[in-house]
Amino acid sequence: MKLIVTGGAGFIGSNFIRYILARHPRYSIRNLDKLTYSGNLYTLRDVEKNRRYTFLRGDVCDRHKVQEAMRGVDAVVHFAAESHVDRSILDSTAFVKTNVLGTQCLLDAARHAGVKRFVLVSTDEVYGSAPSGEKFTEECLLAPNSPYAASKTGADLLARAYFRTYGFPVIITRCTNNYGPYQYPEKFIPLIVTRALQGQNIPVYGDGLQVRDWIHVTDHCAGLDAALHQGRDGEIYNLGAGNEWPNLEIARRILQLVGKPDSLLTYVQDRPGHDRRYALNSDKACRELNWAPKIALNDGLKQTVDWYLSNSEWIRRVTARVYRSYYRQQYERRDSTLAKVLNRGGKK
Numbered sequence: 263m264k265l266i267v268t269g270g271a272g273f274i275g276s277n278f279i280r281y282i283l284a285r286h287p288r289y290s291i292r293n294l295d296k297l298t299y300s301g302n303l304y305t306l307r308d309v310e311k312n313r314r315y316t317f318l319r320g321d322v323c324d325r326h327k328v329q330e331a332m333r334g335v336d337a338v339v340h341f342a343a344e345s346h347v348d349r350s351i352l353d354s355t356a357f358v359k360t361n362v363l364g365t366q367c368l369l370d371a372a373r374h375a376g377v378k379r380f381v382l383v384s385t386d387e388v389y390g391s392a393p394s395g396e397k398f399t400e401e402c403l404l405a406p407n408s409p410y411a412a413s414k415t416g417a418d419l420l421a422r423a424y425f426r427t428y429g430f431p432v433i434i435t436r437c438t439n440n441y442g443p444y445q446y447p448e449k450f451i452p453l454i455v456t457r458a459l460q461g462q463n464i465p466v467y468g469d470g471l472q473v474r475d476w477i478h479v480t481d482h483c484a485g486l487d488a489a490l491h492q493g494r495d496g497e498i499y500n501l502g503a504g505n506e507w508p509n510l511e512i513a514r515r516i517l518q519l520v521g522k523p524d525s526l527l528t529y530v531q532d533r534p535g536h537d538r539r540y541a542l543n544s545d546k547a548c549r550e551l552n553w554a555p556k557i558a559l560n561d562g563l564k565q566t567v568d569w570y571l572s573n574s575e576w577i578r579r580v581t582a583r584v585y586r587s588y589y590r591q592q593y594e595r596r597d598s599t600l601a602k603v604l605n606r607g608g609k610k
């Protein structure tokens with residue numbers, strides 16, 4: 263099978279490329295990636311010499327590039343996106359372009375090229391915040407609350423419409439919060455690990471009691487592999503792990519693993535429109551795809567912390583360019599106390 267993976271230089275896409283190359287010895291993968299701030303070829307240095315892997319630099323909104331990329335391809339797994347909620351609150355322009363228009367461009371090109379399967383990597387954030395005690399099923403109303411989530415909902419609904427209107431073989435997966443190796447350190451877990459390692463304060467939004475369902479990226483990749491091969495055209499599959507924990511608890515566990523004190527935790531102004539809880543019912547994926555997450559949270563967190571401890575060169579490279587200025591832009595406005603801390607070099 264010839265696959266296109268979009269956004270393969272990012273966190274989940276790069277893990278997926280490695281996962282597929284290892285498990286499907288006859289598959290070849292073309293990685294189409296624009297290399298934005300969150301994509302880095304250093305992440306893929308161990309696969310770049312693999313003869314079944316090729317890289318094509320390009321924007322998913324670039325019609326000619328996307329048409330070129332589609333030639334001779336059997337299936338598409340579409341990861342490429344602007345992926346960080348906080349950035350979408352600062353400016354959502356790139357989110358609408360890449361996540362909505364880019365997805366439409368890919369769907370069109372894939373349809374015209376006769377692609378036989380198109381997996382859209384969507385998110386649980388399309389459902390909005392889950393009421394206490396409830397878990398979202400695939401039939402629940404979509405009610406995104408951040409510009410990021412709204413743009414992903416646009417992509418999700420476009421994919422659905424391409425199945426309904428053209429019979430184009432789309433599968434949509436909606437996964438919960440991922441963690442694991444190669445995650446850009448603007449997201450909560452790698453942010454905690456990388457800052458804690460340097461003894462820097464950890465910003466906790468609001469009361470820190472927002473709940474996320476954490477899934478190890480390898481379990482997500484296994485779910486995508488199953489959806490690609492066993493999923494039914496036009497269907498949606500929730501991929502959750504059943505690991506619901508408040509942010510504060512996650513932060514404390516990581517500080518313990520890194521051997522740093524809880525006093526690094528610093529409460530800062532909350533994110534506007536912050537979803538209180540994400541929770542998915544994944545019975546359909548378990549039943550139809552024969553999939554279940556396998557990695558226990560404590561094991562996965564330890565493995566992730568160990569990975570960041572042994573990969574300081576990766577951290578240095580991906581944060582070299584724009585990370586520090588982003589951190590200041592994002593966090594200085596949240597809290598004047600925190601701003602003072604940052605101005606003193608980030609140490610508490």
Ligand code: NAD
Pocket residue numbers: 268269270271272273274275294295296297298299300301302320321322323340341342343344345346360364383384385386414436437438439440441445446
């Ligand atoms: P990421 O930010 O780490 O990676 C995104 C990748 O897309 C980068 O390599 C970037 O260069 C590339 N990209 C961005 N804009 C592009 C464009 N216009 N054209 C081509 N490439 C472009 O993101 P991630 O965390 O790996 O997320 C991957 C996908 O999974 C996204 O669609 C995201 O919405 C979805 N998802 C993520 C999570 C999570 O917890 N991280 C959970 C559920 C779903």
Ligand code: TYD
Pocket residue numbers: 347348439448449450451453465466467470472473474509
């Ligand atoms: P994040 O990793 O941005 O994922 P998402 O917003 O897509 O769930 O954030 C996970 C949770 O951690 C979310 O409730 C926001 C919170 N958070 C903080 O408390 N501090 C931070 O510095 C960041 C980045 C996130």
